[in-house]
Amino acid sequence: MKMAKKCSVFMLCAAVSLSLAACGPKESSSAKSSSKGSELVVWEDKEKSIGIKAAVAAFEKEHDVKVKVVEKPYAKQIEDLRMDGPAGTGPDVLTMPGDQIGTAVTEGLLKELHVKKDVQSLYTDASIQSQMVDQKLYGLPKAVETTVLFYNKDLITEKELPKTLEEWYDYSKKTADGSKFGFLALFDQIYYAESVMSGYGGYIFGKAKDGSYNPSDIGINNEGAVKGAALIQKFYKDGLFPAGIIGEQGINVLESLFTEGKAAAIISGPWNVEAFSKAGINYGITKLPKLENGKNMSSFIGVKSYNVSAFSKNAELAQELAVFLANEKNSKTRYEETKEVPAVKSLANDPAIMKSEAARAVTEQSRFSEPTPNIPEMNEIWTPADSALQTVATGKADPKQALDQAAETAKGQIKAKHSGK
Secondary structure, eight states: OOSSSSSOOBBTTTTBBBOOSSSOOOOOOHHHHHTTTTEEEEETTTTOOGGGHHHHHHHHHHTEEEEEEEEEGGGGGGEEEEEEEEHHSSEEEEEGGGGGGHHHHHHTTTTOOOOHHHTTTBOOOHHHHHEEEEEEEEEEEEEEEEEOOETTTSSOOOGOOOOOOHHHHHHHHHOSSSEEEEOOOTTTTTHHHHHHGGGGGGEEEETTTTOOOOEEEEETSSSSHHHHHHHHHHHTTTTTTTTGSSSSSSHHHHHHHHTOOHHHHHEEEEEGHHHHTTTOOOEEEOOOOOOOTTOOOEEEEEEEEEEBBBOTTTTHHHHHHHHHHHHHHHHHHHHHHHHOOBBBBTTTTTTHHTTSHHHHHHHHHHTTTTTOOGGGGGTOOOOOHHHHHHHHHHSSOOOHHHHHHHHHHHHHHHHHHHHOO
């Protein structure tokens, strides 16, 4: 699933985690004394607490505190924090998708972090940028993901893989017969379609000189975006994509076709590595293909992070814990237990991590990718853009008409909901 949008996904392998031998800045003996007997609550992702078990035990021993770890789906933790935080039953530290940071900060749910630049520099630029709002830091990257290409080695070998999306179109034309298919992707969703549209010059939001997003500059309907959408439409129009992969159930159909050996290749993410392995598929993983203009298909980088709740009564200690959990040593341990690609620069070429084909693919693809925009206005892009792409996929509208309408709707919603900031 998608880390950034619908839970999604894993998104940038290059990202980074903190280093420093034990945690960040050394605390004073008085600070350590004041923390004695305290209890911290950590909300960790489902089935991922094993990755921080050793780190939590070490932190408890060093600080003489108790850390309670509770597993919750990471994409929904902010939703729970809205209720549990004010009630005093929320966490001190939580984990969440980077694209939710802006909304959470606007709502006053997160504590600004004050960590030294040498700690921040441990992470890749894209991953640390996902935690910044108005040049202030609100989290530390713990893991990254991005979409990659899965291919069935029993249907197509690595040497036979088409190099460009257009070549995949030609391959699919020779392969697709209504029950079996060549290449498949959920291009009726902007999360995936942006990979093509941005390669031709489309974009979600323009950027100011300081790198911040400009929500008044929407590029989902510019000339490049329309060209990309026209290429996408060809896959549907020519019957190379089954009608079943359009809409809400599309992801289930796409994954089933791959696990049943009926699709040679699909765009998905590292979140499916375990599922595809259990299905017994002899698959390979690589970066996304290039486009005919020579540019590599892009993708959204999803960043999971550790953040401190604005409602924490032990905010300083909670920050120390976030720093400790995200440092280099503990990031590597977490990878060994969960296989989530760490966001630490120094681990990008670690032999123990790079022996994983999935980690290598995510790392390489991240070179061509950008973080999912983390400003609140991004919430107004998903639905109109997806609706437009579905009309493109079903042939109910031409790309320019559909994307113009999506951009107009998004601008209207942004003006109505966010102009008062």
